Amino acid sequence: MIWNEKMECASRELMSEVQSERLVNTVKRSYHNVPFFRKKMQEMHLVPEDIKGIEDLHKLPFTVKQDMRDNYPYGLFAVPMSEIVRLHASSGTTGKPTVVGYTRKDLASWAEVVTRTLAMAGVHKEDIVQVAYGYGLFTGGLGIHYGTENLGASVIPISGGNTKKQIQLMRDFGSTVLACTPSYALYLAEVIEEMGISPEELKIRIGIFGAEPWSQNMRLEIEKRLGLKAIDIFGLSEIIGPGVSCECECQNGLHINEDHFIPEIIDPETHEPLPGGSYGELVFTTISKEGIPMIRYRTRDLTRLNYEKCECGRTLVRMEKCTGRSDDMLIIRGVNVFPSQIESVLLEMSETAPHYQLIVEREGTMDSLTLQVEVEERFFSDEIRELQGLRKKIAHNIQSTLGISVNVKLVEPKTIERTAGKAKRVIDKRKI
Amino acid sequence: MLIKQLSVFLENKKGRLMEVTQVLGEANVNMSAFSVADTSEFGILRMIVSDPEKAVEVLKAKDFSVKLTDVVCLNAPNQPGSLAKALQILGNDGVFIEYMYAFSMGESANVVLKPKNLDKCIKVLQDHKMELVKASDLYKL
Numbered sequence: 088m089i090w091n092e093k094m095e096c097a098s099r100e101l102m103s104e105v106q107s108e109r110l111v112n113t114v115k116r117s118y119h120n121v122p123f124f125r126k127k128m129q130e131m132h133l134v135p136e137d138i139k140g141i142e143d144l145h146k147l148p149f150t151v152k153q154d155m156r157d158n159y160p161y162g163l164f165a166v167p168m169s170e171i172v173r174l175h176a177s178s179g180t181t182g183k184p185t186v187v188g189y190t191r192k193d194l195a196s197w198a199e200v201v202t203r204t205l206a207m208a209g210v211h212k213e214d215i216v217q218v219a220y221g222y223g224l225f226t227g228g229l230g231i232h233y234g235t236e237n238l239g240a241s242v243i244p245i246s247g248g249n250t251k252k253q254i255q256l257m258r259d260f261g262s263t264v265l266a267c268t269p270s271y272a273l274y275l276a277e278v279i280e281e282m283g284i285s286p287e288e289l290k291i292r293i294g295i296f297g298a299e300p301w302s303q304n305m306r307l308e309i310e311k312r313l314g315l316k317a318i319d320i321f322g323l324s325e326i327i328g329p330g331v332s333c334e335c336e337c338q339n340g341l342h343i344n345e346d347h348f349i350p351e352i353i354d355p356e357t358h359e360p361l362p363g364g365s366y367g368e369l370v371f372t373t374i375s376k377e378g379i380p381m382i383r384y385r386t387r388d389l390t391r392l393n394y395e396k397c398e399c400g401r402t403l404v405r406m407e408k409c410t411g412r413s414d415d416m417l418i419i420r421g422v423n424v425f426p427s428q429i430e431s432v433l434l435e436m437s438e439t440a441p442h443y444q445l446i447v448e449r450e451g452t453m454d455s456l457t458l459q460v461e462v463e464e465r466f467f468s469d470e471i472r473e474l475q476g477l478r479k480k481i482a483h484n485i486q487s488t489l490g491i492s493v494n495v496k497l498v499e500p501k502t503i504e505r506t507a508g509k510a511k512r513v514i515d516k517r518k519i
Numbered sequence: 520m521l522i523k524q525l526s527v528f529l530e531n532k533k534g535r536l537m538e539v540t541q542v543l544g545e546a547n548v549n550m551s552a553f554s555v556a557d558t559s560e561f562g563i564l565r566m567i568v569s570d571p572e573k574a575v576e577v578l579k580a581k582d583f584s585v586k587l588t589d590v591v592c593l594n595a596p597n598q599p600g601s602l603a604k605a606l607q608i609l610g611n612d613g614v615f616i617e618y619m620y621a622f623s624m625g626e627s628a629n630v631v632l633k634p635k636n637l638d639k640c641i642k643v644l645q646d647h648k649m650e651l652v653k654a655s656d657l658y659k660l
Contacts, residue, residue, distance in 0.1 A: 432601075462528045462561075467525050467584040469526030469563055470617055497531050497561050501582040 089236070091199070091205040094346045095401045099394070102402070107140030107348050109374035113139045113225060114147065116302045117380050120165040123158055124148075125380065134153030144358050144372060149383045155185040157327065162381050164188050165272055171378055176224045177423060179326045186225070187324050188378040194233065196375050197327050201234020207342060207399070208318040210264050211262065212239040216258060218289075219275075220265035220298065221247040226422075229299055231266045234330060240264070242274040247296025249270065250278050257289055264293045268421040269301040269309060269317070271381045276312035286314040295320050298408060299418040319408060325384055327372050332406055337398050340405030347375045350404060351383070352392055355413035367392045368413045369406065387414045415513060416457030417447060422491045426512040429458060441466060444503045449517040456493045458485070461500045520641050522654045523571040524631065527564040528584040531557065539564060539583065546577040552660035554620035567592075567631065569658045574638055589637055591632040592652040593644060597623045602630060607650060609634070612643045623651070629657070648657045 097105070111468050115135045117124045128134070137146060156165060164171065167183065176184035189197065202514060216235045218226030226327040235242045236337055243260060245253060247267070256262065265272065279286070291313060297320035306317045321341050322329035330448055331348055332341035334427050343350050353366040359369045369386045388409040396402050417424045419446050426445060433443060442461040445456060460466075460481065468474055480494040485493045504511055529535045531595070536555070543550065549569040556563045568574045571587055578585045595601040609616065615635040621628055629652055634640035644651060 117614050237653050464579075464584050464586065467526075468529050469524075469565060469587055469588045471558060471563060474528075474561065474563070475558065495526075497530075498534070499528060499582070500584050501529070 088206045088211060091399065094344075094437060095203060095342070095403050096344070097402055099402070102345060103141055106349050106374060107112045107142075107154040109346075110134075110141055110349065111138055111146065111370065113372070113376075113380050115372050116165055116377075116384070121163055121260075121380075122511075123154065123162055128169045134150070144349065144351065144383070145373075149358065149370070149385050150381055151385050152185060152299040152325070156183055159183055160331050161188065165380050166190055175229075175324055175328065176190060178224075185325065187226075190377040193327075193376055193378050196347060197230060197330060198233040198237040200327065200347055201230055201330035202237040203340075204239050204320055204330050205231075205234055205240070205264075205295065206319075207333050207335040207401075208295055209316065210235075210238060210295075213422050214240040214293075215243065215261060215290075216240050216264040216265045216266060216295075217243040217245060217253070217260075219245055219247055219253055219265065219271060220329075221421075225238055226322070226324045227298055228404055230322070230328035230330060250275060251282075254279055254282060254284065256372050257291065258284065263290050264290050264295065264513045265315070265319075266295040268298050269294075269296040270299060270420060270449075270452055270454060272296055272309050272313065272317070276309065277452055280312070286312070289314070291315045293318060295333075297321055298392070305410075308402045314427060318448045321406070321409070323386060324388075326373055326382055327376065331371070335397060335399040339397065340393055340402050340407055342397065342403040342405055343392075345404055348373055349393060350406065352390070353385075355387075355389075363394055364391055369409070387412045387416060388497055389413055415516065417513065419447060419456055419491055420491065424456075424489060424491060430483065432488050433481070435484065436480065437465065442500075444511065445513045447513070447517055454517065456491065457496055458482075459494050459496045459498045459503060461503055462497045463500050472498065488489070520591060520651050520653070521637070522567060522592050522631070522652070522657055523587045524590045525566050525571050525574050525578075526586045526588055527566075527578060529555075529564055531560055533564060534600050534633055536564065538581075539578065542577055542581050542583075543547070543568065543574055546573060548574045548577070551657060552620065552622055552629065554591070554631075556618065563632075565618075567660075568640050571658075586614045588633065591634045591637065591641055591644070592657050593632060594650040594652050595629050595630060597626055599629045600627070605644070608638065608647045608649070609643060610637070614640045614643055624660075629660075 153202040174190040176186045218231050237324045261302030294315045294317045318334045320333040322331040330337045331341040334341050349372045351370040355368040369388045371384050371389050373381045384437045389411045390406045390409045393405045415426050444459045446457040481495045552567040554565050575585050584595050617633045619632045621630040
């Protein structure tokens with residue numbers, strides 16, 4: 088089913104027209120209501136009238152995650168707080184999260200785009216959707232929740248974790264759609280097998296998986312073990328949350344809801360826009376959002392765009408599954424982790440951070456994070472108890488700052504490999 | 520009375536122990552007592568050496584994490600029950616031992632002790648006429 092045929096199957100002319108009109112409007116509103124954005128435009132000697140349509144998009148300044156931190160918490164909001172009805176936040180470096188606000192209309196647009204993505208995935212009114220994304224500040228749970236209700240399907244708002252209960256409800260309630268991270272889906276498959284439940288006892292037929300990178304192989308494994316069709320959904324809270332783009336049943340690229348979010352591909356080094364089909368960094372401009380419009384937000388995700396009409400009938404531009412990032416952010420079990428966050432935790436413990444290295448591995452289905460820390464003389468105690476205490480303290484501080492468990496390994500000084508004197512901070516051994 | 524014990528941080532990796540002993544050997548530093556405390560991932564090598572300062576210098580130059588810790592060494596007769604007697608005295612007076620290791624040589628045995636409270640440990644042992652080994656004597660062994 089195509090939820091919004093008019094927009095999802097629009098001709099390029101109509102889409103450009105809608106995008107241009109909304110872009111002009113967004114720039115105007117941002118210029119007049121967000122001092123930070125106005126200043127940036129002024130520095131570039133731009134006035135809102137210079138932006139006449141999407142052909143002028145490239146003239147606008149970029150927005151990066153740091154801008155959100157610098158304007159924490161509400162500095163980038165384009166409406167007064169009286170218009171904001173919901174706040175979400177994502178984990179941030181040095182303890183400060185990035186905050187996003189939604190007006191009533193934003194929540195309606197969000198539900199609309201999520202509904203489209205669910206319909207793309209093949210979900211219909213009769214389905215029972217088990218939402219195992221976390222509910223709360225994270226946009227995953229509530230985002231899928233309201234989209235599902237808007238579609239008219241039934242929601243089981245179970246949130247993340249509590250695996251045995253997930254499986255019990257999946258069986259007893261006859262869930263037909265599972266929405267969670269792909270690694271959690273694989274973990275569920277494992278526990279289902281351990282519990283001696285055969286996939287035939289379950290009615291799950293579609294999986295809506297996202298919030299972390301996953302490979303084609305992982306897709307095939309999930310599909311085989313859970314007996315479902317695994318659909319990739321993409322989103323980020325800065326843009327709206329889940330629902331920015333999603334695969335249709337053809338599973339050949341993710342359709343971007345481009346009447347709400349205009350995508351661009353840029354060269355991450357020169358920042359120049361790249362022609363259609365080139366690999367580069369994905370940049371989004373929101374054109375319907377009121378609460379916190381984002382102009383040319385650099386996602387740091389690397390991908391490319393395909394403007395050809397899809398077999399499903401949709402003309403919405405498709406992005407390829409993201410292949411990597413142009414910064415050092417890691418996504419571990421759905422949590423965004425920057426090596427700099429680890430560094431700031433270590434810095435809190437002493438004046439200069441010891442040399443460290445993060446090793447990310449995928450053991451079975453779950454990502455595991457090992458932090459190697461060099462035991463320099465100032466950290467060395469000749470008592471086992473003290474050193475074990477140091478390990479525990481580091482792991483605890485990381486857990487409480489980043490919300491992720493980490494195995495801390497103490498290693499000898501100068502044993503972490505250095506290239507040109509600089510330690511390599513991250514080794515990602517996951518084969519994604 | 521105080522003895523400078525050399526401690527070295529070691530990962531549980533093949534060949535590391537050999538490297539430490541090699542570095543010390545090349546620097547002509549002799550080891551008179553030696554023990555390894557280990558966990559599943561790392562270990563702490565503790566030793567009494569002929570020249571603690573020199574040992575620290577050469578190991579540091581090879582990027583080892585090293586430390587000198589004050590310990591005491593008790594000399595007890597090499598016969599059944601003598602260590603029990605010493606430990607009973609320390610226990611009765613509330614001296615907590617962090618770790619210890621011992622080696623015997625003929626008639627007597629040397630027990631290296633790392634008490635929580637060094638001064639108290641020395642006083643208790645001396646009050647009970649226990650024999651403490653002098654640093655200079657121990658380094659020469």
